[in-house]
Amino acid sequence: MSGTSQACARIDEAVAAYNIDSRINGRLLSKTPYGNGHINDTFLLRYELPDQGEKKYILQRMNHDIFKNPPLLMENIVHVTDYLRAIIRSRGGDPERETLNVLKTGDGASFFQDSGNNYWRVYPFIERSLCLEKAGSAKDFYDSAVAFGSFQKMLSDYPAETLHETIPNFHNTPSRFQDFRTAVQNGDRKRAALAEKEIAFALDRASETSVLTSLLSIGALPLKVTHNDTKLNNILFDQDTGKALCIIDLDTVMPGLSLYDFGDSIRFGASTGAEDETDLDKIELDLSLFEAFTKGYLEGCAGSLTAKEIELLPMGAKLMTYECGIRFLADFLTGDTYFKVHRAQHNLDRARTQFKLVADMEAKWDQMAAIVAKYK
Ligand code: ADP
Ligand code: GN1
Ligand code: MG
Numbered sequence: 001m002s003g004t005s006q007a008c009a010r011i012d013e014a015v016a017a018y019n020i021d022s023r024i025n026g027r028l029l030s031k032t033p034y035g036n037g038h039i040n041d042t043f044l045l046r047y048e049l050p051d052q053g054e055k056k057y058i059l060q061r062m063n064h065d066i067f068k069n070p071p072l073l074m075e076n077i078v079h080v081t082d083y084l085r086a087i088i089r090s091r092g093g094d095p096e097r098e099t100l101n102v103l104k105t106g107d108g109a110s111f112f113q114d115s116g117n118n119y120w121r122v123y124p125f126i127e128r129s130l131c132l133e134k135a136g137s138a139k140d141f142y143d144s145a146v147a148f149g150s151f152q153k154m155l156s157d158y159p160a161e162t163l164h165e166t167i168p169n170f171h172n173t174p175s176r177f178q179d180f181r182t183a184v185q186n187g188d189r190k191r192a193a194l195a196e197k198e199i200a201f202a203l204d205r206a207s208e209t210s211v212l213t214s215l216l217s218i219g220a221l222p223l224k225v226t227h228n229d230t231k232l233n234n235i236l237f238d239q240d241t242g243k244a245l246c247i248i249d250l251d252t253v254m255p256g257l258s259l260y261d262f263g264d265s266i267r268f269g270a271s272t273g274a275e276d277e278t279d280l281d282k283i284e285l286d287l288s289l290f291e292a293f294t295k296g297y298l299e300g301c302a303g304s305l306t307a308k309e310i311e312l313l314p315m316g317a318k319l320m321t322y323e324c325g326i327r328f329l330a331d332f333l334t335g336d337t338y339f340k341v342h343r344a345q346h347n348l349d350r351a352r353t354q355f356k357l358v359a360d361m362e363a364k365w366d367q368m369a370a371i372v373a374k375y376k
Helices: 003-009 011-018 020-024 070-090 138-154 173-186 189-194 196-204 211-217 258-269 287-301 307-311 313-333 346-363 365-375
Strands: 027-033 041-048 054-062 119-124 129-131 224-226 235-238 244-247 254-256
Touching: 011 027, 011 054, 011 119, 020 027, 020 041, 070 119, 138 224, 138 235, 138 244, 138 258, 138 287, 173 196, 173 211, 173 313, 189 196, 189 313, 196 313, 196 346, 211 313, 224 258, 254 258, 258 287, 258 313, 287 313, 287 365, 307 313, 313 346, 313 365, 346 365
Parallel strands: none
Antiparallel strands: 027 041, 041 054, 054 119, 129 235, 224 254, 235 244
16 A cells, blocks of 8 residues: 555544544534645544535645655744734734634644554635636736735745744755756666756756845855745635635745745746646747736745846746756656656656746746836
8 A cells, every 4th residue: 555545544543633524513524635735634524514515624645755854844833824814813814714713632632643653634614715826817826825925925024933844954955956967866767868958957947046045155145934835725715716725835924035935936827737747839938927927926925036136036046946846857767756746757757847938937037027118
């Protein structure tokens, strides 16, 4: 059995530890795999209430091969969401819907460790919300940008030194590049032969990998509390108003660069195709989406970005896309142990879309810079 199937066999232990049925006087109707995340195992729990209504929860097995210390990770999430809740409340917002809420186990803990050493957590499901894999319109993407920008702004006074680094060097592109080179050297030869062109593409850009980390190390870019995984599907939209409602997937909230959050959103959401599209003719950078996001992110950050951060937004987009590409490719070369895959060569397909986007950004570099200049 794989790690995931062993864990899923223990899902009942987790469900019992949370004791939700007796707490809400409900009956468990179903527990089904949910969402499109690449890392954790997510399940939707549906409970029937005595009045025939329903209440839903998200149960997640945290991936402890990737997040080595789930208790410290949960400490981050509890503290960050407590902090956000207070701000949301003070602004007259709805803290139950505008941030994640960690449900305590029957014993009052923020996570549950099962007999196979899997770690689980539960969040009440945010009702009447939508999760998008692709922006329906530039307006959706603009809204997501305002939300990610204001998330960062809300956390600007959070004591960053109290956050645990849940994955060391997460967006350290030179360190990711070293891992990639090791994967090329030690990875599967047959797979490397299939990816010859992509490996060359990545190696050709070695000299650019340290642009952001070098500026950070000399103090030319500020370290902030950032989300670090700002894919469009890590935000929930309000079904009723259509507006961005809640930033989710807080596992990687830790000190980082604003450019990481900007760049990762562009890489995923401003592409004309899916992250794993196999027809590369369908993949390019949509400049109108790039513009919508740039405008929204600067508004959300509300004056907190320095001139240098703003000037480097296109570089953030390019480097985050490149970095994700080398991570997918390294995982392909070493046997798909990190990202969930659903078909042969899935990670290679993903790497190809990222590199196609990088090449398109290079071709559209002046246009990207002109858009940024328009909003600075
Ligand atoms: P992963 O780290 O694997 O990406 P996520 O935390 O992003 O996992 O959750 C996977 C999916 O589950 C999300 O994309 C979203 O669709 C859904 N989801 C997660 N938390 C909630 C929540 N509290 N309410 C509603 N949907 C949620
Ligand atoms: C993973 O967890 P998820 O699916 O939102 C990954 C991100 C990648 C992304 C690529 C902890 O995000 O870094 O950019 O896949 N998360 C982790 O789609 O590695
Ligand atoms: Mg996610």
